[in-house]
Amino acid sequence: MTSTPPPDDLDRRLVIATQAGLPLVPRPYDLLAEQLGVSADEVKRRLAAMLDSGRIRRIGAVPNHYAIGYTANGMSVWDVDDARIAELGEAIGRLDFVTHCYERPRALPDWPYNLFAMVHGHDRATVLAHIEEIAALLGPACRQHDVLFSSAILKKTGLRIGAES
CATH class of the missing domain: 3.30.70.920 (Lrp/AsnC effector binding domain/regulation of amino acid metabolism (RAM) domain)
Structure with missing residues (x-):
């Protein structure tokens, strides 16, 4: 883990904005950036820092296996x-x-x-x-x-x- 600054208000707002999943749009980081009033690069940097520090465990797709026929x-x-x-x-x-x-x-x-x-x-x-x-x-x-x-x-x-x- 790398040394990162303590979480701030933007980190908190970013977690709240993504805790139910990334927006299902072609450019989710751009939409998050717009909602949070920062750049898409800042959104990506913050998420990467939270991954590196262990504050969040992963960013990944979670398929609904029932919807794709695995019942x-x-x-x-x-x-x-x-x-x-x-x-x-x-x-x-x-x-x-x-x-x-x-x-x-x-x-x-x-x-x-x-x-x-x-x-x-x-x-x-x-x-x-x-x-x-x-x-x-x-x-x-x-x-x-x-x-x-x-x-x-x-x-x-x-x-x-x-x-x-």
Whole structure:
């Protein structure tokens, strides 16, 4: 991380203006700049500084997988050898059908799983076939696994800063 000045009113207004997503226009930074009364270069510089400092984690597209036909969603959970979890988690995370993969602590004795990988598909059979591919990749480093299919669509949002805060 690079050294950056503390956040100021413009940083705060920029976060508020972008926390629900970038404007869906051909030149979103120009529109933000106009709304905030600064240049598009300043908007880009401020966002880059906030990324570098860790004040914001990412700027990226978040597709609605339901709208593009991926309606079967399975969180696969794995009991993986702790000594190999970093290596195997990276390998799983690189698979094109895994949207996110992360390590979590076990909650023994009821929850033995320490590796989670989200798999989306057009149907459950596709998701289950992908999960079998993951199982083959993990091999004997995996003691057991399960898959939890989504039963409802939940609106996912991060922390929101109110305009009046």
